[in-house]
Amino acid sequence: MKDYRELEMDFMDNVPSPQIDRREFLKLGSGIFVLFTVGDFSTLAEAQQAQRSLPTDFNAFLRIGEDGRVSCYTGKIEMGQGVNTSLAQMIADELDVQPDVVDMVMGDTDLCPYDRGTFGSLTTRSFGQSLRAAGAEARRVLLELASEQLKLPMETLGTENGQVFDKSNRNNRVPYARLTQGKRIERRLSQAAIKKMPSEFKVMNKPFNRRDGVEKVTGKARYSADIQLPGMLYARILRPPAHGAKLTGVDLSGARKMKDVVVVHEGDFVAVLHKYPDVAEQALSAIQSTFSTSPSQVDDRTIFDHLLSVAGPEQVVSKEGDLPTGERASKSVIERTYLDGYKAHAPMEPHAAVANLEGSKMTVWASTQTPFPLKEEIVRELGFSPKNVRVITPYLGGGFGGKSRNLQAVEAARLAKLTGKPVQVAWTRQEEFFYDAFRPAAVVKIRSGMTASGAMSFWDYSVYFAGQRGSQHFYTIPHHSTRSFSAAPGKDAHPFATGPWRAPANNTNTFARESQIDIMAAEAGHDPLEFRLKHLPEGNMKEVLRAAAKKFGWKPAKGPSGRGYGIACGMDAGTFVATIAEVAVDKATGDVKVKRVVCAQDMGLVVNPAGATIQVEGCIMMGLGYALKEDVRFKNGAILDENFDTYEIPLFSWLPKIETVLMEKKEADPQGGGEPAII
Amino acid sequence: KTIPEASMMETIRFTLNNKPVTLTVESDRLLLWVLRTDLSLTGTKYGCGVGLCGSCTVLVDKKAVRSCHTTIGDIKGKEVLTIEGLATDGVLHPVQKAFVDHDALQCGYCTPGMILTACSLLHENPHPSSTDIIRELDANLCRCGAHTRILEAVHAASKELKGGF
Numbered sequence: 001m002k003d004y005r006e007l008e009m010d011f012m013d014n015v016p017s018p019q020i021d022r023r024e025f026l027k028l029g030s031g032i033f034v035l036f037t038v039g040d041f042s043t044l045a046e047a048q049q050a051q052r053s054l055p056t057d058f059n060a061f062l063r064i065g066e067d068g069r070v071s072c073y074t075g076k077i078e079m080g081q082g083v084n085t086s087l088a089q090m091i092a093d094e095l096d097v098q099p100d101v102v103d104m105v106m107g108d109t110d111l112c113p114y115d116r117g118t119f120g121s122l123t124t125r126s127f128g129q130s131l132r133a134a135g136a137e138a139r140r141v142l143l144e145l146a147s148e149q150l151k152l153p154m155e156t157l158g159t160e161n162g163q164v165f166d167k168s169n170r171n172n173r174v175p176y177a178r179l180t181q182g183k184r185i186e187r188r189l190s191q192a193a194i195k196k197m198p199s200e201f202k203v204m205n206k207p208f209n210r211r212d213g214v215e216k217v218t219g220k221a222r223y224s225a226d227i228q229l230p231g232m233l234y235a236r237i238l239r240p241p242a243h244g245a246k247l248t249g250v251d252l253s254g255a256r257k258m259k260d261v262v263v264v265h266e267g268d269f270v271a272v273l274h275k276y277p278d279v280a281e282q283a284l285s286a287i288q289s290t291f292s293t294s295p296s297q298v299d300d301r302t303i304f305d306h307l308l309s310v311a312g313p314e315q316v317v318s319k320e321g322d323l324p325t326g327e328r329a330s331k332s333v334i335e336r337t338y339l340d341g342y343k344a345h346a347p348m349e350p351h352a353a354v355a356n357l358e359g360s361k362m363t364v365w366a367s368t369q370t371p372f373p374l375k376e377e378i379v380r381e382l383g384f385s386p387k388n389v390r391v392i393t394p395y396l397g398g399g400f401g402g403k404s405r406n407l408q409a410v411e412a413a414r415l416a417k418l419t420g421k422p423v424q425v426a427w428t429r430q431e432e433f434f435y436d437a438f439r440p441a442a443v444v445k446i447r448s449g450m451t452a453s454g455a456m457s458f459w460d461y462s463v464y465f466a467g468q469r470g471s472q473h474f475y476t477i478p479h480h481s482t483r484s485f486s487a488a489p490g491k492d493a494h495p496f497a498t499g500p501w502r503a504p505a506n507n508t509n510t511f512a513r514e515s516q517i518d519i520m521a522a523e524a525g526h527d528p529l530e531f532r533l534k535h536l537p538e539g540n541m542k543e544v545l546r547a548a549a550k551k552f553g554w555k556p557a558k559g560p561s562g563r564g565y566g567i568a569c570g571m572d573a574g575t576f577v578a579t580i581a582e583v584a585v586d587k588a589t590g591d592v593k594v595k596r597v598v599c600a601q602d603m604g605l606v607v608n609p610a611g612a613t614i615q616v617e618g619c620i621m622m623g624l625g626y627a628l629k630e631d632v633r634f635k636n637g638a639i640l641d642e643n644f645d646t647y648e649i650p651l652f653s654w655l656p657k658i659e660t661v662l663m664e665k666k667e668a669d670p671q672g673g674g675e676p677a678i679i
Numbered sequence: 680k681t682i683p684e685a686s687m688m689e690t691i692r693f694t695l696n697n698k699p700v701t702l703t704v705e706s707d708r709l710l711l712w713v714l715r716t717d718l719s720l721t722g723t724k725y726g727c728g729v730g731l732c733g734s735c736t737v738l739v740d741k742k743a744v745r746s747c748h749t750t751i752g753d754i755k756g757k758e759v760l761t762i763e764g765l766a767t768d769g770v771l772h773p774v775q776k777a778f779v780d781h782d783a784l785q786c787g788y789c790t791p792g793m794i795l796t797a798c799s800l801l802h803e804n805p806h807p808s809s810t811d812i813i814r815e816l817d818a819n820l821c822r823c824g825a826h827t828r829i830l831e832a833v834h835a836a837s838k839e840l841k842g843g844f
Binding site: 004082210212213215219220222223225226252277297346347348396401428618620621644649650651 | 723730776
């Protein structure tokens, strides 16, 4: 069995969830319950189909308590992206309550309805829209209740600040809390729940500071490794020196001699546990072990040829016209290959988990972006019944896609089961680099041509191993074909785990596409902005390019201009984004210093403009590492970058001046915000 | 590899978050783990274990120190301040308040180390320039990319403190 796997790369859709136990929801006491169904269907037909096949499938759960506080139960998690603030804004606005009375309960598999995971920038554009609908419905229920209590027709009543009031006598009002007393009203949302119009927004589309700020600046915010239970043991696990290396011999006598150290040895799995993590670490270093050589023959230089050699049949992403016809019409043809290496997620918090077995019930606190899939994994791997596994997700110290892989939590649960004690598994930085499901290395091959007048005539695009997200170009080109390749059946592509990394696939595809466009613009003797505008239809992409150019103060010049200006555009998670950078290049060393970045983004309705701007800044800063420095080095299964001394992530001294333009589009549905600006 | 020798237990007295503390521990244990486990002060974070990221920063006699590189024996008789001890009587320290007001954090994991490093800087240099702040914070890593806001927050805190740390 492979000891790693390639995680799914393209989180383009949201698969409906399995049925959940309705009774679980009824244990929470009184209040108004609004149950609503999974969202993010691109068509009504899909939504209807999902509802037909899974009629009792709920995606979120909202409660208005007798104390007037609103609890929002969501399987989404908070990893820094700020959705505990923006989701609270969405529900508060629809309900007409202050955002600070909303309590977000996130990522708890016993309390929250099924969710496939926090990824794909789906929280706001998909879950959030359903949440708004739930808020709108709950508000209607409250009006009904108030109408009965005040003996007034519903049309004469309004809501504000957690109260229903009589429009003709505004002193005649009743708080939501009093309306819900002792009663529990449960209803399914109809499709017809009417959300507020943008002109009615009081909370949405206004800047709000993060609601977790105070907890996080005082050290009170709990992350998984901060969970401490009585009698808990910290585990350190024996690791191979390279992926694919197998344990051939182990001498545990040194660790066994140490006082209060618990040694676990089950097949290839060797762990030492102690009430202090540093003593567990000493016990680990007292173990003598030998491993076989890894069968992996590739390294970070040879990987690209290897990838091309194991590629399977093409999958056509899009196609139009006829490539040979386009090529015959071309005066010049440009052919380039783009290589993109493995990237580490490198969140500041390494993977951590605490597991506790009480009777037959396993509870796991884990830094995970996918609490429900993790629960299923524990059920599957360790033979628990689903009702006996609970995953609780504290704050995550960053995820970026990397915490979709939950090995550490399965290890903690396994050790808790074996030792009968609460166990914490918190990876070291070295383990984090070793077991990270890296953004996969990828190759993109592009052949493209232009007519004598500089019009793009054909586009022949093949992407290997990155994935399809962002691979479709959006330029006006009469003849084009885009194909994606993954591993041929039975072939291993990567020597270790790979998985989604902030804007998976799209960062590779955008890098390749936009580089090719620049080369073509230069070949045509055109300004790279004008070349793009010339090949774009009127619409959102042109708007964001123009907005970025205006803010930047772009003056047209034939490329390469030598000014150190760079421009690129793309689409991700429904959002249009254009970025212009000014850089200084040391011509002797090739070192690049990014001085200024302007980013314009059309993300539809911006729920929290402050949060969205900060996400853009975060994407740009993280993107500097991706673009300029980061590349995981490895050889024969061993990961050569084990810490931040050789794997350089962006520093304060790299910080450019970042300017963000968010297009005013509040009539449009909200789109993704955590990933687009990094593509 | 050799079997580690059992270290000598020692009684260590120091000041922690303005209160005297006496611990009987092996004096070569790392401050990071003693704070997090023995003392349950989990605001001090593990990030890299070798002093490269700054997540485990605490103040020792008002200077930023990496607790993953400091033994409990090293702080004998000294004043240690962790993130939990920075606010007094529930009132945020100006640096903490500036981080909240400027949204100078995302995931929050590097935040205690950033704040305490900023405190150390402002204690020595009450009116730092951007260059001074960048130089001081350059060895503190933030993966979320909150750098712009952190810089703004440190400037704001400097103004608020007016030199009186």
